[in-house]
Every structure is written in C-alpha cells, then in structure tokens.
Amino acid sequence: MAATMQITFDAADPGALAAFWAAALGYRLADPPSGFDSWDQALEAWGIPEERRNDRSALVDPDGDGPRLFFQKVPEPKAAKNRLHIDIRSAVGLEGAERMEALEARCAELVALGASRAERFEPGGINAGWIVMRDPEGNEFCLD
Numbered sequence: 001m002a003a004t005m006q007i008t009f010d011a012a013d014p015g016a017l018a019a020f021w022a023a024a025l026g027y028r029l030a031d032p033p034s035g036f037d038s039w040d041q042a043l044e045a046w047g048i049p050e051e052r053r054n055d056r057s058a059l060v061d062p063d064g065d066g067p068r069l070f071f072q073k074v075p076e077p078k079a080a081k082n083r084l085h086i087d088i089r090s091a092v093g094l095e096g097a098e099r100m101e102a103l104e105a106r107c108a109e110l111v112a113l114g115a116s117r118a119e120r121f122e123p124g125g126i127n128a129g130w131i132v133m134r135d136p137e138g139n140e141f142c143l144d
Contacts, residue, residue, distance in 0.1 A: 004067075004068075005067040005068075006067055006068040006069070006070050007067050007068075007069050007070070007086070008069075008070045008071075008072060009021075009069065009070070009071045009072070009137075009139065010072060010074040010076075010078075011071045011072065011073060011074065011137055012073070012074075012077065012137060013054065013073075013137070014054055014055065014056050014057040014071035014072060014073050015054045015057050015071075016136065017057075017071050017135065017136060017137055018057035018058070018059055018069070018071045020113055020114050020115070020135055020136050021059060021069055021071075021135070022059050023113050024088060024110055024113060024115070024135075025059075025061075025066070025069075025088070026061075026062070027059040027060060027061055027062065027066070027069065028059065028060060028062050029057070029058070029059060029060075030058040030059060030060050030068070031060075039053075040053070054073065055072070055073040056070065056071060056072050056073065057070075057071045058070050058071070059071075078137060078138045078139065081140065082139055082140045085139070085140045085141050085142060086141045086142075087130075087141065087142045087143075087144040088106070088110075088141060088142070088143050088144065089144050090102060090103055090106040090143050090144065091103050091106075091128075091143075091144070095123070095128065096123055096129075099123065099128060099129055100120075100122075100123065100129050103129070103130065103131050103143045103144075104131070106143050107131050107133065107143055110133060110143075111133075114135070114136040115133050115134060115135055115136065115141075116133065116134045117131065117132075117133055118131075118132040118133055118134055118140065119131070119132045120132075128144075130142050130143060130144045131143040
C-alpha cells in the first residue's frame, strides 16, 4: 500500500496560519467529520472548550493531488531557520526577467496576505532565480 503524506506546521495560531497557506496554495479547510455540518458543531459535540478550538487546523488540496497540511498549536516560538521548507512554484517555464517579474508579482500578493519578503536571488549560472519569504509566523518558504 502506498503511503500518503501530511506536512505538519507547529504554530502559535493554527487557524490564522492555515488561512494564510490556504490562500497561498489554493487549498481549503478539511471537511468536518461525518455527521457534522461544521467544525464548530463537531467541537461543541465533543466538549472541546472554546479556548482550545484553535489548537489545530487542517487543509486539503481541493483537487486531491497535494499533501494534507496540518497545523498544531505549540507553546514555544520559532527559534531557528527551517531545515525543510515549501517552494511555491510560481514561474514554471519562465526565464530571466520574465521569471523574476512573475515571482515579484506573486511576492506582492503573498505580502498582502501577511507574508514577509526576506531575500531575492538573481538568475545566473545554474540558478534560475527565486525569492525567499516568511509566512506570518516566520517559517521560510521560497517562490520558485
């Protein structure tokens, strides 16, 4: 049997971070469990207190192709550079100035959603050019 993959994010605010990544990737909130019309209804039925209802969140690819993204609340802040990061492929097939213009446009969209820009790497040699960014909680990702 083939394994499925989930990417898990530690977060201070799982709901807000999930909302950012949903907008950035075109994902959607995972459906509530069978028998419930909403997550609020499920959490209420399970007796989860309101102050704990943002302890986790999950997103799914609406086309069913990409991995599930899971966000879990942790008490400690992000402390160091990520050893693993997500690349958002925003300029596939483009080169040079056209590629960098497409990446800059996507960068501006993501900054408007709460991301921050860290560094731009120019095309040259074997490098196609990319932009390093941070999500609203400081997790590094690249526009590629």
